[in-house]
Amino acid sequence: MRRLTIHHIDDVRLDAYARPEHGPKDVVVRMKACGICGSDLSYIKNGGIPVAGTMTALGHEGAGEVMHVGDEVEGLHIGQAVIVNPMNTPSFIGSGGPEGAFTEELLVREGRLGHSLLPIPEGIPFDVAAMCEPLAVALHGVNRSEVTAGSKLVIFGCGPIGLGMVMWAVDRGCDVIAIDLADERLDRAEALGARTINPAREDLVTQVKAYHGAEMYFGRERAGTDAYIDAAGAPSILGDVVRMAKRHARHVITAAYLKPIELPAGPMLTSEMTITTAVGYPSEFPDVIAAMPRLHDKIAAMISHSLPFDAVLDGLKIAATPASAKVMIYFEGAGS
Known part of the structure; x- marks a missing residue:
C-alpha cells in the first residue's frame, strides 16, 4: 500500500505504507474516493503539522467500503459504504495524526457508527459521498x-x-x-x-x-x-x-x-x-448526508477533476489553480 505524506515544506510524497493492524474497537475502510482540500495545500506549504518537518499524512475528505470490523464495534459490517467524519476520530484523520485518507486502506481508530463513520445513502456514488466533509464546512x-x-x-x-x-x-x-x-x-x-x-x-x-x-x-x-x-x-x-x-x-x-x-x-x-x-462542522454531517439524494446533481457538478490515486501529486497541482473546483481522487475499483 501507499500513503500521501508531507516530509517538509513543499515536499509531499506518495510513500510505501504498511497499515497498522486494527484493534477490537477499530474499523478499516477500503478507500474509494477522497477529495483534495485547500487545507492539504496549506499543510504542504507549512511543511507539516504543527511545524515544518513533521511527517504528516494527508487526506480527510474520504468515502469507502468497510473491510474490517473490530470485535467490539457495533452496527457496522463488512461491505458497508461509509463516509468518514475526520473530526470525530481520535487522530483527526488527515490533519496531523498518523492516519490520512489518501491511502488504499484507512484505519479508523475507535470507529463508531453515526459518529466517525456514517452510511452512504443508497444510490449515491463514492465521489459525491466524499464531498460530505467540505459541504459540511460550507453548511x-x-x-x-x-x-x-x-x-x-x-x-x-x-x-x-x-x-x-x-x-x-x-x-x-x-x-x-x-x-x-x-x-x-x-x-x-x-x-x-x-x-x-x-x-x-x-x-x-x-x-x-x-x-x-x-x-x-x-x-x-x-x-x-x-x-x-x-x-x-x-x-x-x-x-x-x-x-x-x-x-x-x-x-x-x-x-x-x-x-x-x-x-x-x-x-x-x-x-x-x-x-x-465558523470552523469545521460540529453537527452538520447528518444534514449534508440527508440532502445528498436531493442535491446529487449540483454536488456532482462541483467536481471539476477526477484522477486516479497514482496521479494524486498531479491532482495537488491542479487543485492550486483557479481552473479547478473540487479535485477528486478515486481508487482502483471505486466504481460508482
Whole structure:
C-alpha cells in the first residue's frame, strides 16, 4: 500500500505504507474516493503539522467500503459504504495524526457508527459521498450567518467551500452574491444560482448595493445585505464589509488568516454589526448526508477533476489553480 505524506515544506510524497493492524474497537475502510482540500495545500506549504518537518499524512475528505470490523464495534459490517467524519476520530484523520485518507486502506481508530463513520445513502456514488466533509464546512458557515429564506447574502471566495456555501444558501432561498477574481469560479457560482461580481473589473461596493439595494442610516449609505461570509481570506474583505454593513448586519469569517488584519472599529459603532467565525462542522454531517439524494446533481457538478490515486501529486497541482473546483481522487475499483 501507499500513503500521501508531507516530509517538509513543499515536499509531499506518495510513500510505501504498511497499515497498522486494527484493534477490537477499530474499523478499516477500503478507500474509494477522497477529495483534495485547500487545507492539504496549506499543510504542504507549512511543511507539516504543527511545524515544518513533521511527517504528516494527508487526506480527510474520504468515502469507502468497510473491510474490517473490530470485535467490539457495533452496527457496522463488512461491505458497508461509509463516509468518514475526520473530526470525530481520535487522530483527526488527515490533519496531523498518523492516519490520512489518501491511502488504499484507512484505519479508523475507535470507529463508531453515526459518529466517525456514517452510511452512504443508497444510490449515491463514492465521489459525491466524499464531498460530505467540505459541504459540511460550507453548511456550518451558512448556519453561522443565520440567514433564512429571503435573506441577502454575500459570499467572498468561490473555491470548493465558497461554492458549497452558494449551493446551501440558494437552496435555502437566499439572494446570493458570489465574489471572486477568477471567472471560471464565478461561472460555477452563477450556475448554482448566484449573482456574481469580479472586483478586478467592477467596483465591489457599488455593485453589491446595485444588487441588494441600499439604505441611509446615520448619514451613510449602506448595502441592503443581511450577512457576509469570508471564504477567501483577503485582508481587504473586512474593511469592505464594515464600510458596506447596514444596521445589525452579520459577518462570518471562515477563511484562515495567518497574520493580523486591521479592524476599522469606528464605522462599526453606528452599524452595530456582528463579526463572528465558523470552523469545521460540529453537527452538520447528518444534514449534508440527508440532502445528498436531493442535491446529487449540483454536488456532482462541483467536481471539476477526477484522477486516479497514482496521479494524486498531479491532482495537488491542479487543485492550486483557479481552473479547478473540487479535485477528486478515486481508487482502483471505486466504481460508482
